[in-house]
Amino acid sequence: MQVRVEQGDITRIATEAICLGIFQGVQRPGGAAGAVDRALDGALSEVLTDGDFSCKKGEVFWLRTHGKIGAKRVLLVGLGSSEKFSADVVREVSAAAARAAKSLSELTTIAHGAGIGGLDPQIAAQATIEGTLLGLYRFEKFKKPEEPIKLERLRIVEHRAEKLEQLQIGARRGQIIAESVCFARDLANEPGQSLPPRELARRAQGLAQELGLRCEVFDEKALEQLGMGGILAVGKGSDEPPRFIVLEYNVTKDSQPIVLAGKGITFDSGGISIKPREGMEAMKYDMSGAAAVLGAMRAVALLKLPISVVGLIAAAENLPSGKAIKPGDVIQISNGKTVEVTNTDAEGRLVLADALVYAQRYNPHAVIDVATLTGACTIALGKEAAGLFSNDESLAQKIQRAAQQTGERVWPLPLYEEYKELIKSEIADIKNSMNKGPLAGASIGAIFLKEFVNYPWAHLDIAGVAYDVESRLYHAKGATGYGVRLLTQLLQNWT
Numbered sequence: 001m002q003v004r005v006e007q008g009d010i011t012r013i014a015t016e017a018i019c020l021g022i023f024q025g026v027q028r029p030g031g032a033a034g035a036v037d038r039a040l041d042g043a044l045s046e047v048l049t050d051g052d053f054s055c056k057k058g059e060v061f062w063l064r065t066h067g068k069i070g071a072k073r074v075l076l077v078g079l080g081s082s083e084k085f086s087a088d089v090v091r092e093v094s095a096a097a098a099r100a101a102k103s104l105s106e107l108t109t110i111a112h113g114a115g116i117g118g119l120d121p122q123i124a125a126q127a128t129i130e131g132t133l134l135g136l137y138r139f140e141k142f143k144k145p146e147e148p149i150k151l152e153r154l155r156i157v158e159h160r161a162e163k164l165e166q167l168q169i170g171a172r173r174g175q176i177i178a179e180s181v182c183f184a185r186d187l188a189n190e191p192g193q194s195l196p197p198r199e200l201a202r203r204a205q206g207l208a209q210e211l212g213l214r215c216e217v218f219d220e221k222a223l224e225q226l227g228m229g230g231i232l233a234v235g236k237g238s239d240e241p242p243r244f245i246v247l248e249y250n251v252t253k254d255s256q257p258i259v260l261a262g263k264g265i266t267f268d269s270g271g272i273s274i275k276p277r278e279g280m281e282a283m284k285y286d287m288s289g290a291a292a293v294l295g296a297m298r299a300v301a302l303l304k305l306p307i308s309v310v311g312l313i314a315a316a317e318n319l320p321s322g323k324a325i326k327p328g329d330v331i332q333i334s335n336g337k338t339v340e341v342t343n344t345d346a347e348g349r350l351v352l353a354d355a356l357v358y359a360q361r362y363n364p365h366a367v368i369d370v371a372t373l374t375g376a377c378t379i380a381l382g383k384e385a386a387g388l389f390s391n392d393e394s395l396a397q398k399i400q401r402a403a404q405q406t407g408e409r410v411w412p413l414p415l416y417e418e419y420k421e422l423i424k425s426e427i428a429d430i431k432n433s434m435n436k437g438p439l440a441g442a443s444i445g446a447i448f449l450k451e452f453v454n455y456p457w458a459h460l461d462i463a464g465v466a467y468d469v470e471s472r473l474y475h476a477k478g479a480t481g482y483g484v485r486l487l488t489q490l491l492q493n494w495t
């Protein structure tokens with residue numbers, strides 16, 4: 001999509017359609033919409049006062065302009081109630097408008113919310129572009145769309161010269177970030193069949209080459225040498241070998257980087273502790289944490305943020321076979337800790353343990369892992385927030401702030417010491433699951449991970465938010481790309 005910011009008079013711009021947002025309860029629009037209304041001899045206020053259009057969030061209404069203004073059509077989009085207005089509402093309504101205009105080749109819009117008393121123009125432009133691009137996303141690798149998307153050019157128009165630069169910065173940011181989210185969505189939507197660990201590594205290498213990042217991929221032999229018994233054990237049951245992927249942005253000898261670690265289970269059958277058949281196909285998205293890390297690395301590099309960042313991905317396919325690990329087996333993580341594997345379906349924590357140990361070598365400023373770790377987190381929080389666990393209050397606060405800014409919500413959950421009692425093993429240092437009823441499953445996963453960190457750390461359990469979230473207008477069916485916007489915002493705030 002070509003995105004541009006232009007200075008101009010909204011009533012004069014020649015375009016197929018001009019998109020205007022209207023709050024609920026408005027009868028006489030002001031600002032840009034007011035100018036269009038006057039040029040159309042009150043056609044907008046007529047629609048609003050007659051109740052033809054109620055301005056509910058994301059509702060759309062088309063008007064023909066009969067040559068009275070430069071635009072052929074006006075696309076009204078409801079902004080909902082002004083009290084509930086936020087940057088996330090801008091994303092949602094922009095998505096709804098873009099979908100309504102998908103069969104046009106170009107669309108002109110104002111940056112929703114950038115008017116007097118509204119959002120910062122940069123944030124308004126960023127959210128408008130993000131919403132537009134995310135709203136148009138579809139996973140089209142295996143199916144031609146019934147109604148193709150023709151929209152190729154998007155223009156933000158603004159008449160005040162002093163706002164242009166901020167709008168431009170925001171629009172560019174929005175485009176980079178939204179395209180990075182779509183990159184992550186594509187990865188998570190892709191079946192395990194065509195995206196096993198080796199292929200995930202190849203995609204990471206391709207991305208690194210494109211962006212000029214350092215990238216290293218560890219194969220089975222290298223994993224053996226590093227003693228990464230967690231990743232190896234989980235990968236053992238599959239004919240597709242596991243991989244550990246390292247991406248570095250701006251890392252120098254003594255640059256304490258921020259490390260992002262992603263769970264990259266390209267398919268999770270549960271292994272010998274096999275999952276029930278219903279819904280197992282969704283377990284292709286068990287690498288959504290890895291996808292979020294790759295998407296964030298992409299955004300950070302394209303935005304050229306002045307910060308050093310490392311991306312770590314622990315990739316494996318969790319399958320049962322004659323070679324698979326069995327319940328009761330004891331494995332050793334790369335820091336020497338032994339783990340009794342009481343449930344082969346609690347595999348995410350095993351691969352992440354090796355990644356978290358590896359992160360120690362960077363002397364990191366902070367480490368954030370992102371993982372579809374537990375069904376229990378979805379039970380606790382549903383699809384409206386990721387679980388946030390942290391051993392560092394200031395890091396947790398930074399993540400909460402980024403969550404507020406992006407609308408990618410997080411909710412803090414506890415890491416009580418008492419949970420550790422529940423994963424004590426008789427024969428090893430620790431076991432990987434409790435097997436004693438459904439108690440605090442998300443916290444137990446997190447407390448396991450905590451055993452492998454010695455730095456400021458946060459764990460995001462994204463099992464609920466990574467896939468099929470229908471409550472946001474800028475989501476499509478399938479992968480949401482959750483985490484890319486949150487992590488990028490967090491890293492941007494850090495600079």
Ligand code: BES
Nearest residue numbers: 343345346347372373374375376433463
């Ligand atoms: N990948 C799953 C968690 C998951 C479940 C993500 C549903 C998304 C949707 C994870 O590997 C898993 O199987 N966790 C187990 C842990 C249990 C065995 C301790 C779970 O949640 O049941």
Ligand code: MN
Nearest residue numbers: 268345346347
């Ligand atoms: Mn599992």
Ligand code: ZN
Nearest residue numbers: 265268286348
């Ligand atoms: Zn899993």
